Amino acid sequence: MSGPPDTRWKTGGMRIVSLAGGIGGARFLRGLKAAAPGSEITVIGNTGDDITLFGLRVCPDLDTVMYTLGGGINEEQGWGRDGETFTVKEELAAYGMEPQWFGLGDRDFATHIIRTQMLAAGYPLSQVTEALCDRWRPGVRLLPMSDDRTETHVVVADDAGRRAVHFQEWWVRLRASVPAEQIVLVGAAEARPAPGVLDAIRDADLVILPPSNPVVSIGTILQVPGIRAALEDKTVVGVSPIIGGAPVRGMADACLTAIGVETSAQAVLELYGSALVDGWLVAEEDKGVALDGVAVEARPLLMSDSAATRDLAAAALALAQSLR
Numbered sequence: 265m266s267g268p269p270d271t272r273w274k275t276g277g278m279r280i281v282s283l284a285g286g287i288g289g290a291r292f293l294r295g296l297k298a299a300a301p302g303s304e305i306t307v308i309g310n311t312g313d314d315i316t317l318f319g320l321r322v323c324p325d326l327d328t329v330m331y332t333l334g335g336g337i338n339e340e341q342g343w344g345r346d347g348e349t350f351t352v353k354e355e356l357a358a359y360g361m362e363p364q365w366f367g368l369g370d371r372d373f374a375t376h377i378i379r380t381q382m383l384a385a386g387y388p389l390s391q392v393t394e395a396l397c398d399r400w401r402p403g404v405r406l407l408p409m410s411d412d413r414t415e416t417h418v419v420v421a422d423d424a425g426r427r428a429v430h431f432q433e434w435w436v437r438l439r440a441s442v443p444a445e446q447i448v449l450v451g452a453a454e455a456r457p458a459p460g461v462l463d464a465i466r467d468a469d470l471v472i473l474p475p476s477n478p479v480v481s482i483g484t485i486l487q488v489p490g491i492r493a494a495l496e497d498k499t500v501v502g503v504s505p506i507i508g509g510a511p512v513r514g515m516a517d518a519c520l521t522a523i524g525v526e527t528s529a530q531a532v533l534e535l536y537g538s539a540l541v542d543g544w545l546v547a548e549e550d551k552g553v554a555l556d557g558v559a560v561e562a563r564p565l566l567m568s569d570s571a572a573t574r575d576l577a578a579a580a581l582a583l584a585q586s587l588r
């Protein structure tokens with residue numbers, strides 16, 4: 265790269281794309297916004313976790329990003345609304361309505377009612393998400409990976425026999441305690457990238473993969489036909505979700521095991537592959553990680569507070585800049 269390092273991302277004007285799912289991804293995005301205040305960030309959100317409950321469409325990863333960046337998240341949990349109450353949930357349970365294992369709060373119900381109403385009126389999920397973000401103003405453009413319905417289902421075998429359960433049932437009710445024989449994105453082959461997704465990737469100056477779950481969040485988004493190929497043309501830097509052989513939070517280890525991948529920063533880098541990833545941030549204890557064609561940088565990865573998260577995001581951006 266010729267000339268002085270391009271630090272526009274510090275002063276603004278960069279177009280950044282980030283793939284995100286779940287709690288770790290949303291928290292990282294808060295740091296990304298702080299590290300690149302003037303940049304235009306497009307988030308491609310995972311919709312494989314989406315589930316229909318009580319006739320309402322729930323989009324956990326889109327909502328986690330929207331609430332976290334919009335200031336409405338339950339900070340300790342990392343999902344659902346702050347200041348939540350569960351009167352509707354208790355009343356549903358009083359009627360014996362199932363499932364009772366998924367904690368939908370009263371405030372959260374409003375989001376799902378509006379989303380379901382708009383979907384029923386024929387609006388695609390991308391327009392519904394845009395409408396919900398009108399209220400929350402997350403400060404990023406949040407796009408679902410696809411407007412087509414996809415769901416992550418998990419094949420398990422326990423005393424109730426061998427069957428496929430929705431990812432949320434495996435994740436929340438079973439706490440991933442029953443080994444997943446297979447993790448399948450139902451609808452993947454027919455799913456098309458949502459409007460704006462491929463354009464955002466094409467126009468991006470750089471792409472960041474946050475430390476989201478590499479299987480059921482990042483991995484799911486990469487299964488939408490066309491997205492991985494589009495990303496391979498860009499400068500992409502990822503942040504390892506695994507530190508010293510263990511996930512920082514969540515149950516990425518159970519997901520990696522399910523697809524026969526070791527729980528390590530090296531194995532996740534190889535899962536993404538050097539065709540996709542140009543730079544890879546790992547924790548100090550994983551500094552031996554290497555893969556031809558990938559610039560590996562070791563630094564603290566724990567997002568222990570907002571400053572640490574901002575610094576982590578800044579390091580990812582700086583590495584991406586140096587590789588452009």
Ligand code: FO1
Pocket residue numbers: 285286287313322323324325327328343344365366367368372432435436
């Ligand atoms: N996770 C849980 O562990 N228990 C819950 O009861 C739960 C409810 C819930 C409600 C709305 C929502 O948007 C997310 C919720 N989550 C819950 C988290 C969710 O399972 C995960 O955030 C993602 O699907 C995986 O990242």
